[in-house]
Amino acid sequence: MRIVQLITHMNELGGAQVHVRDLSRQLAMDGHTVTIVSGGEEKVPKDLVLPSITYVHSKFLIRNIHPIKDFIALLDIRKKIKKLRPEIVAIHSSKAGILGRIACWSLRIPFVFTAHGWSFTEGVEKKQQRFYRKVERCIGKISSTVITVCDHDRNLALKHQVLPFAKIKTIHNGVIDTKNAGLENGNREFVNILMVARFEKPKKQQELLEALISLKDLNWHMIFAGDGSLKQKTAQFVQENNLGHKVTFLGNHSNVSELLNETDIFVLNSSWEGLPLSILEAMAHGVPIIASNVGGVKEAVRNGQNGFLIHENLQEQLSLLIEGELLRKKMGEKSREIYEGIFTFEKMYQKTLTTYYNLL
Template sequence: MRKVLIVSTVSRQFYLFEQGNIEVLNSLGYEVHASANFSDANERLDALGIIRHPFDIQRSPFSLKNIKAYKQLKKIMKSENFDAVHCHSPMGGVLARLAAKSLGITAVIYTAHGFHFYKGAPFVNWVVYYPVEKFLARYTDHLITINKEDLYKANDFKAGQVHYVPGIGVDTNKFDDAVGRREEKRAELRIEEDTVVLLSIGEMIKRKNHETALRAIAKLENQNYVYLICGRGELDSYLQELTLSLGIQEKVRFLGFRNDIKEICIASDVFVFPSYQEGLPVSVMEAMSAGLPIIASEIRGNTDLIENGVGGYLLHPEDIDGFAASIQKVVNNTPLRQAMGTNNKTEVRKYDTSVVKNKMREIYSGL
């Protein structure tokens, strides 16, 4: 049986982003192995049926522990005699490609889930990450990008082949099945049917920029709304204190980590996403699948998904007044909300999981 090794920094990559790839590989007759730092492992990995190979990879490119991790990964590759390696994450991509090259593995795939050198990125990102990715491209048989900005950059690299695959996709059909649950979920959350529900999904970290959204909704004139935020992270306390200082604590609900994102999207009316940096955001695709208009930052990934003024509005991540005005416009105009949502529900079909699986099947079949 042919064997493939998927490499990442953390093991949650496998169940959050690699499930579709694993299914495709299994259907093509591959035995799927996975290497990562499994310190974050949980029971969700068990359902994937992958063979695990832990090693001590670190996320920081400056960690000396990655020297040891490289030797461990090389030993894993040598002992299993893999037919192909598919790597993810910046450090996973570095160590896996170097190890595969040293062992003569000729089928090496790297998926860039969003280059760290992007339009508006800190100068240090360009100094550290750009030359490394450009150099390692020569050790990459298939370089996969998930948005148009990265595709443009990757075409200047010397990889064997450069592909565009629209992220991990989203199962748009599951949102169709959940339509009848809007009233049920609203009742559970104690939200009246005539209340406009604003929604954001994302970790409570600086990159997701929840602060801009909070400061924007504090400026809304129409007060018939509630703002739901799904996610958790290091800025939890800070953001909750910010709602108090802005006087909007009665309008904002921090829901934490949720397993019912699909139903919450269906129960909402507007999606707000002021993130500073993305590859191709799944949460935006989920909101589009639920038929929501999107008020988002004008950044890589978001610009692939949303046409400004058609599926929503795109603004600078720190344009608080712009976010406030755009949210106000769709809150006050139900026909506009519905038109934008209908457009998004159609547009997101291009990013369905079936589309992504077909593209990945073509790449894997050609190894």
């Protein structure tokens, strides 16, 4: 097949970008011709670049809403897709999801949209929720197949009548297994806690640190991987509360698997999510999870089995896992079991490929 993967941008190692990279790599290995079309900044980070893939940049495609630029972007995307003559277009992320579906519909080219979390999900500002629901209802009329990465997002779309039952299906996110079987968690000087997330509004790194302050006499070390506009404010909070010796800021880190091999507890504290790849990667490494009960997180994190869902009790949950080595081991083994049963890359890839063929 000749396949175009269209995404709003490929400028950072986010969940949608990693999904597109890994999917494109495997499609190319299986003999398909893949082109990634993206907006944002033209330069793609080296961790997202694949030698077997052609990258095409649309300079008018931006994340923020801008009616004039968005119309120009629509025309540009349509022109690029027409020139590439794909048999199918796979579309990812909100802005590309809207413009890409219109462009493909006008060209009569089969397309599928993968929603990596809706812009009208719980936790998003109410006015924004209403706006995006209206937009998605309109675009839903010209959509034949939409993939959600978790059942929560599928049910949310059905609840708000964004799409009819027949047009929407769940294919759970899946991640490549990079666990180093030779390394075992535990028996370290400190209990290593890891959070991999950008320092932006949906994530709540400072709230996590506030919970850890009362536990500073326990034997833990907090590691943050990621960058963003709130990082400096968070670092200042660490210094003001004399936590500098117990907290490390790594910035953007290209080898999260390496970090996970040395991680005892993985935490993701968020206001909203779809189904985060970072949680699935931690589960693949046999790590217990503490995460906000938002989006599709509860489909991966079984409360009390492979970790905890946060219910105003983050401090208590952290204490239980920091002090409970046997509990960490038990929950980590359950994480690995759930990953192998549902969230492997192979399962996700085969279901996605079948969807492509069905559209053709």
